[in-house]
Amino acid sequence: MKRLDCDLLVIGSGPGGAMTACMAAEAGRSVIVVEEGPHLKVDSAPSFSLGEMDQKYRNAGLNVTFGGTSITYLEGRCVGGGSEINAALYHRPLEKTLRDWADQTKIHGFEPSELWPHFEAVERDCKVNLFPQGNGPASALLQRGAGKMGWSTREIGRFWSYEGEGPRAGFLDGRQSMSVTLVPRSVRAGARLMPDTRVLELNRSGNRVSGATAVTKGADGRPERVEIRATSVFVCAGAVQTPRLLRRSGYTHNIGDTLQLHPMIRVTARFKEPFNELDWGVPTEQVDQFKPALTLGCSYSSIPHLALWMGAQLGNKQDRLRDWRRTAIFYVAAVGTGKGKIRDLPLVNEPFIRLPLTRDDLARIGEGLSRLGELLFAAGAEEVSSPIEGSKTSFRSAADVEQVARALPQGSMAVSTIHLFSSAPMGSDEARCATDSFGKVLGTENLYVNDASLFPSSPAVNPQGTVLAVARRNICEFLA
Ligand SMILES: Cc1cc2nc3c(=O)[nH]c(=O)nc-3n(C[C@H](O)[C@H](O)[C@H](O)COP(=O)(O)OP(=O)(O)OC[C@H]3O[C@@H](n4cnc5c(N)ncnc54)[C@H](O)[C@@H]3O)c2cc1C
Numbered sequence: 001m002k003r004l005d006c007d008l009l010v011i012g013s014g015p016g017g018a019m020t021a022c023m024a025a026e027a028g029r030s031v032i033v034v035e036e037g038p039h040l041k042v043d044s045a046p047s048f049s050l051g052e053m054d055q056k057y058r059n060a061g062l063n064v065t066f067g068g069t070s071i072t073y074l075e076g077r078c079v080g081g082g083s084e085i086n087a088a089l090y091h092r093p094l095e096k097t098l099r100d101w102a103d104q105t106k107i108h109g110f111e112p113s114e115l116w117p118h119f120e121a122v123e124r125d126c127k128v129n130l131f132p133q134g135n136g137p138a139s140a141l142l143q144r145g146a147g148k149m150g151w152s153t154r155e156i157g158r159f160w161s162y163e164g165e166g167p168r169a170g171f172l173d174g175r176q177s178m179s180v181t182l183v184p185r186s187v188r189a190g191a192r193l194m195p196d197t198r199v200l201e202l203n204r205s206g207n208r209v210s211g212a213t214a215v216t217k218g219a220d221g222r223p224e225r226v227e228i229r230a231t232s233v234f235v236c237a238g239a240v241q242t243p244r245l246l247r248r249s250g251y252t253h254n255i256g257d258t259l260q261l262h263p264m265i266r267v268t269a270r271f272k273e274p275f276n277e278l279d280w281g282v283p284t285e286q287v288d289q290f291k292p293a294l295t296l297g298c299s300y301s302s303i304p305h306l307a308l309w310m311g312a313q314l315g316n317k318q319d320r321l322r323d324w325r326r327t328a329i330f331y332v333a334a335v336g337t338g339k340g341k342i343r344d345l346p347l348v349n350e351p352f353i354r355l356p357l358t359r360d361d362l363a364r365i366g367e368g369l370s371r372l373g374e375l376l377f378a379a380g381a382e383e384v385s386s387p388i389e390g391s392k393t394s395f396r397s398a399a400d401v402e403q404v405a406r407a408l409p410q411g412s413m414a415v416s417t418i419h420l421f422s423s424a425p426m427g428s429d430e431a432r433c434a435t436d437s438f439g440k441v442l443g444t445e446n447l448y449v450n451d452a453s454l455f456p457s458s459p460a461v462n463p464q465g466t467v468l469a470v471a472r473r474n475i476c477e478f479l480a
Contacts, residue, residue, distance in 0.1 A: 014081020105427025
């Protein structure tokens with residue numbers, strides 16, 4: 001078997017792994033970054049296309065949780081992880097959220113004033129920017145509806161660069177994902193990047209890990225086993241795969257028992273006048289009024305996406321898709337209260353996740369759906385699709401939406417998520433945590449987690465900015 005040696009083995013090249021590798025390599029450590037997925041250019045497929053799903057999503061986007069209502073979840077599987085495929089929306093969490101986290105699991109050194117410098121560095125290094133000119137027609141509709149209801153909205157910054165010639169420079173191709181920012185920086189600083197390489201197991205030796213066994217693509221393109229020996233190992237494989245790998249390697253204390261997520265439902269809304277223009281990219285306005293529990297917003301609304309989220313309107317979808325210029329997708333994202341267990345299913349090589357959508361979740365999503373209905377009809381919608389099977393296929397008034405939203409049926413709704421976290425929480429409360437306050441797995445000397453798994457609970461905002469900032473905090477502490 002081929003053998004490699006390094007100081008730091010980083011497993012996964014998403015935001016958590018890319019930040020870990022970059023800071024360690026720039027501090028002069030010898031780093032190997034192992035990534036299961038391929039290394040593709042950021043523009044190897046059009047954003048939000050089926051081609052992109054095939055290339056860069058785990059299982060082309062077909063993953064579900066079990067328990068009452070199945071929740072479809074999406075994950076990146078390529079160099080850069082989720083940052084390559086996401087909407088790139090950036091938030092700092094509320095100061096209150098950070099303080100609540102520190103209280104919940106007793107995290108040392110987690111004062112907001114200690115964290116803001118890491119957020120500032122993320123904003124600088126991964127180029128967080130607002131749209132340079134207005135905010136697009138779908139966002140304007142959201143603002144109009146919210147304005148009529150007296151609700152506040154806000155434009156959200158993105159990991160995006162709008163440099164270049166012309167009025168729409170960067171709108172579609174300015175993504176500042178990990179493969180554009182921190183991964184090339186790591187490589188320039190000497191890190192070795194190994195794409196198409198999947199870690200099968202961590203190699204234990206008492207309370208230390210000596211490295212990991214992985215399967216990579218050999219020179220002849222065939223799978224080849226490789227043993228990577230390391231002084232320290234950072235698992236940054238994302239909130240589902242990190243606990244899976246740790247459990248498979250025999251680490252189980254509070255690992256994979258508390259997965260949390262933001263359940264989302266989407267509807268399509270048709271208006272009288274055409275407004276949908278794809279070359280504005282992702283609409284970045286969100287309704288602030290009901291945060292942190294609920295976020296309302298609009299999504300990129302290409303014809304395939306509209307078809308996906310028209311829900312129960314199967315019969316006459318084609319007619320409706322002809323109206324795509326008058327139609328867009330809107331969403332409700334809630335802070336979920338359910339906690340999920342992640343277990344490895346060895347024979348099918350997939351994780352099994354049991355995560356109930358609680359009554360509180362149903363009530364919260366229902367509240368969000370009602371509010372969204374009010375907003376959309378106030379903005380001038382003619383028709384809103386229903387995300388619920390077996391009910392009306394569409395709604396014609398806010399009262400119609402409210403009637404259904406009051407008692408959402410468990411098990412018959414199209415619920416999805418793109419935000420997963422909290423499956424290996426950090427802190428000094430050993431009864432609740434999987435790692436110490438800086439990500440070191442309890443009971444080990446040189447094994448760390450540094451990704452979304454560490455969050456004690458929901459960040460209540462789009463999570464990538466917090467993944468990056470917390471990972472930066474932890475690796476800085478390690479290197480100090
Ligand atoms: C469609 C979509 C839209 C989103 N939109 C936003 C948004 O607008 N704003 C925002 O803040 N967040 C958004 N998110 C969420 C955000 O992308 C994630 O929170 C973030 O990527 C999590 O970072 P991570 O480092 O924890 O894990 P990931 O990004 O999941 O990276 C983990 C990496 O590890 C690799 N890996 C896993 N197992 C192994 C193994 N055994 N061996 C080797 N490699 C392995 C995976 O292939 C993956 O590349 C979105 C996510 C999706 C899917």
